[in-house]
Amino acid sequence: MTGDLVDIYRAYLDCLNRQAWDGLGRFVENDVQHNGRLLRLSGYREMLVKDFVDIPDLQFNVQLLVCEPPRLAARLFFDCSPKGEFLGLRVNGRRAFTEHVFYEFVGSKISSVWSVIDKSAIEAQLP
Numbered sequence: 001m002t003g004d005l006v007d008i009y010r011a012y013l014d015c016l017n018r019q020a021w022d023g024l025g026r027f028v029e030n031d032v033q034h035n036g037r038l039l040r041l042s043g044y045r046e047m048l049v050k051d052f053v054d055i056p057d058l059q060f061n062v063q064l065l066v067c068e069p070p071r072l073a074a075r076l077f078f079d080c081s082p083k084g085e086f087l088g089l090r091v092n093g094r095r096a097f098t099e100h101v102f103y104e105f106v107g108s109k110i111s112s113v114w115s116v117i118d119k120s121a122i123e124a125q126l127p
Contacts, residue, residue: 004108005067005069005070005072005105005108006065006067006072008027008105008108009065009067009072009074009103010062011027012027012028012110013060013062015027016048016060017059017060019049019052021045021048021049024041024044024045024048025041026109027108027109027110028041028044028109028110029041029106029109029110029111031111032044032110032111032112032113033111033112033113034047034112034113034115035113035114035115036114044113054082054083054084055078055080055081055082055083056081056083057080057081058078058080059078059079059080060076060078061076061077061078061079062074062075062076062077063075063076063077063098069105070104070105070106071102071103071104071105072102072103072105073100073101073102073103074100074101074103075098075099075100076098076099076100076101077096077097077098078096078097078098078099079096080096087117087119087122090126091122091126096121096125097117097118097119097121097122098117098118098121099115099116099117099118100115100116100118101113101114101115101116102114102115
């Protein structure tokens with residue numbers, strides 16, 4: 001099962017990186033939660049679409065991956081160019097940062113996501 005979840009997760013990230021939003025339901029439960037809030041699939045999709053609007057060159061890159069079914073944890077690395085303001089910071093340009101994210105799966109779909117972005121790494125890059 002560990003290998004299956006890792007393969008599913010990598011396919012999910014590929015779906016995000018291609019912005020293949022019609023395929024998101026293949027990887028995410030209809031009643032998905034994000035940081036304890038019920039977003040449902042439509043709200044989760046809206047959140048991700050907005051991320052790509054705010055950061056047009058966004059790409060999800062795995063730096064570290066740990067899987068203990070039904071949970072998976074990842075450290076994701078981003079080297080991208082957020083527009084204007086990001087996380088309440090005036091960034092206007094290229095910034096590298098990481099996100100630590102934990103997922104809980106029900107079968108082969110993500111049911112819960114807990115995410116923390118390393119905001120201090122972005123702040124350290126600002127003038």
